[in-house]
Amino acid sequence: MTATIQTPNCTIIVVGPPTDAVGGMASVVGQMLDLDLDNRFRIELFPNTQRQHEHESHGRRVIRHILHMYRLQNRIRQTGASIVHIHTCSGFSFYRSVLDMCVARRRGCRVVLHIHGAKFDEFYDREPAWRRRLIGWALAHADRVIALSTHWCDQLIAMSPRARIVVIENAVETSGIVSKSSWPERPCRFVLLARMDAWKGIDDLLDACVGLRETQNATEVILAGPTGTAGDEDVLNEKIRARGLDSFVRYVGELRGEAKANLLAGADAYVQPSHHEGMPIALLEALAWGLPVVATRVGAVPEVIEDGKHGLLVLPHRPDLLGNAMLDLAVDTALRSNMSKAARSLATARFGLDRFGRDLSALYDSLHAKPGADREGKVFPGVPVGKRGLTDASVAHQV
Numbered sequence: 517m518t519a520t521i522q523t524p525n526c527t528i529i530v531v532g533p534p535t536d537a538v539g540g541m542a543s544v545v546g547q548m549l550d551l552d553l554d555n556r557f558r559i560e561l562f563p564n565t566q567r568q569h570e571h572e573s574h575g576r577r578v579i580r581h582i583l584h585m586y587r588l589q590n591r592i593r594q595t596g597a598s599i600v601h602i603h604t605c606s607g608f609s610f611y612r613s614v615l616d617m618c619v620a621r622r623r624g625c626r627v628v629l630h631i632h633g634a635k636f637d638e639f640y641d642r643e644p645a646w647r648r649r650l651i652g653w654a655l656a657h658a659d660r661v662i663a664l665s666t667h668w669c670d671q672l673i674a675m676s677p678r679a680r681i682v683v684i685e686n687a688v689e690t691s692g693i694v695s696k697s698s699w700p701e702r703p704c705r706f707v708l709l710a711r712m713d714a715w716k717g718i719d720d721l722l723d724a725c726v727g728l729r730e731t732q733n734a735t736e737v738i739l740a741g742p743t744g745t746a747g748d749e750d751v752l753n754e755k756i757r758a759r760g761l762d763s764f765v766r767y768v769g770e771l772r773g774e775a776k777a778n779l780l781a782g783a784d785a786y787v788q789p790s791h792h793e794g795m796p797i798a799l800l801e802a803l804a805w806g807l808p809v810v811a812t813r814v815g816a817v818p819e820v821i822e823d824g825k826h827g828l829l830v831l832p833h834r835p836d837l838l839g840n841a842m843l844d845l846a847v848d849t850a851l852r853s854n855m856s857k858a859a860r861s862l863a864t865a866r867f868g869l870d871r872f873g874r875d876l877s878a879l880y881d882s883l884h885a886k887p888g889a890d891r892e893g894k895v896f897p898g899v900p901v902g903k904r905g906l907t908d909a910s911v912a913h914q915v
Contacts, residue, residue: 527558527595528880529625531588531616532603534563538711538742538770540797541603541632544686548601551873557880559601562591564612574608581612585619592623599883600625605633614654621657626883629658634792634815635715637671652676659883664795665816682879685816687872688800690864703736703764704846706810707783709776709798710790712752712767713744717789717812717832719755724789724839726759734846735764737787740779742770780805785845785852791832793817803863808855810841826859 533539535546548559565580592600600620604613617627633639640651655661655676663669663683672681710716718739728735743749752767771779786802786809793799793815800820802809809827811817823829828845830837845852 525556525558526599526880526884527560527597528599528601529560529562529588529592529595529597529620530601530603531562531613532564532630535561540686540794541605543797544630544632545603547687547869547872548876551869551876553873553877553880557877560591560595560597562588564609577608581615585615588616589619589623592620592625598625599628599880601628601630603630603632605631606636606639609633610636610639610651610654614650617654617658626659628660628662628879628883629655630662631668631672632664632794634790634794634796636668636794638792640675648675652679655679660879662879665819667816667819668794684872684875684879685867686795686797686800687867687869688797688804688863690804690868693804693806703734704784704852705736705738705782706785706787706842706846707738707740707779707802707807708787708789709771709779709801710741710788710796711744712739712741712746714746715791716744716746717791717838718746718752720833720835720838721787721789722755722759722761722765723835724842725761725765727836727839728764728843729760731843731846735842737761737765738779738783739765739767740769740771740776780807783807785810785842786827787838787842788812788817789832789838790814790817795820800863800867803859803867806856806860808845808852808859810838810845812838820862822858826855826862 530545530548532545533542535542535549545561549561551559553559565584591597600616602613602616604610613629617629620627640648643651652675655672656678659680661672661679661681663672663681664686666683669681669683672679708721712718721737725735725737739752743752746752747755749767749769756762756765756767780801783805784807786799786807788796788799788809788811790796790812791814795816799809799811799817803820803826809821811821811827811829812832813829814832818829821827821829828841830841845855
């Protein structure tokens with residue numbers, strides 16, 4: 517057993533979206549700020565500049581980030597931070613993060629790149645060769661790269677074989693949630709919590725519901741989340757009406773706090789029809805509430821949901837399969853009950869915030885152990901090694 521490394525109090529600057537922003541990345545940042553890491557690490561948020569409006573020019577965004585870089589450099593100097601933990605995803609966000617990484621390294625900090633984003637692999641594949649080399653260089657020169665799952669670990673290794681990758685799965689609050697003990701005598705209520713983007717499979721879900729029209733007494737579907745590329749509120753409601761679904765499908769907009777908790781508490785199952793995924797926080801929240809899941813086999817989802825145990829998995833872009841799985845879950849209350857118990861058990865055992873805190877502490881300890889030693893091809897100290905499916909929730913990978 518590896519002895520715990522006693523690290524002196526250390527300031528860690530987290531670069532990422534403000535906690536009131538929408539999305540999984542902002543949720544993870546908020547979780548980090550709330551963690552109690554045994555007073556050994558002091559975490560401070562240095563928020564990214566946010567896009568001022570939808571059609572803001574690329575040049576304006578670059579100027580804003582140059583100012584952000586100067587402020588970041590000053591903040592590192594003022595706090596004496598030794599680690600900069602950068603949350604990033606595809607597109608402009610990643611290249612902005614590369615600049616932040618250079619600023620942090622110039623100030624003598626060790627750098628963690630935390631890769632979010634359901635389409636990071638597509639982003640890499642569509643970039644020209646010189647940008648792919650830049651992406652690979654950045655991954656290799658970060659002191660640690662956090663992947664959300666072994667699937668994403670493999671994707672990142674293919675982009676940058678020399679990257680020092682640690683898998684730290686997302687986490688959610690699991691305490692204070694009352695497990696389901698009974699199922700009301702009403703249609704099975706499916707919910708989806710997501711930005712209403714096309715790649716989230718919104719149209720596939722609506723098409724699947726068309727196949728359920730004849731059995732609408734068995735199902736009810738609630739879509740919740742901010743509008744996106746699948747349409748604004750008017751467009752989404754028109755799509756629902758045009759398919760003749762307005763009697764059992766509703767779009768309720770973005771819900772937060774108590775309103776979101778009430779939605780999950782009143783749901784019977786969760787549906788995730790995405791075409792791509794990282795490791796969606798909303799899916800983990802659904803498990804914590806004991807909701808069996810119907811989801812597509814994309815991203816890290818198959819590493820979370822065991823088909824037939826915690827839910828039912830189907831191929832993406834297949835509304836017919838999605839609808840059949842939803843109906844199977846809706847009409848079989850015994851199956852739903854068994855999956856509910858398994859979902860809740862999975863969330864508490866594997867996706868709790870305590871585990872997330874332990875993983876981050878181990879990561880930060882490894883960065884303080886012997887600076888530079890990990891470049892010799894050794895397994896990172898303080899970070900558990902394993903494969904998905906074992907009791908370890910984190911995996912360290914050294915190529």
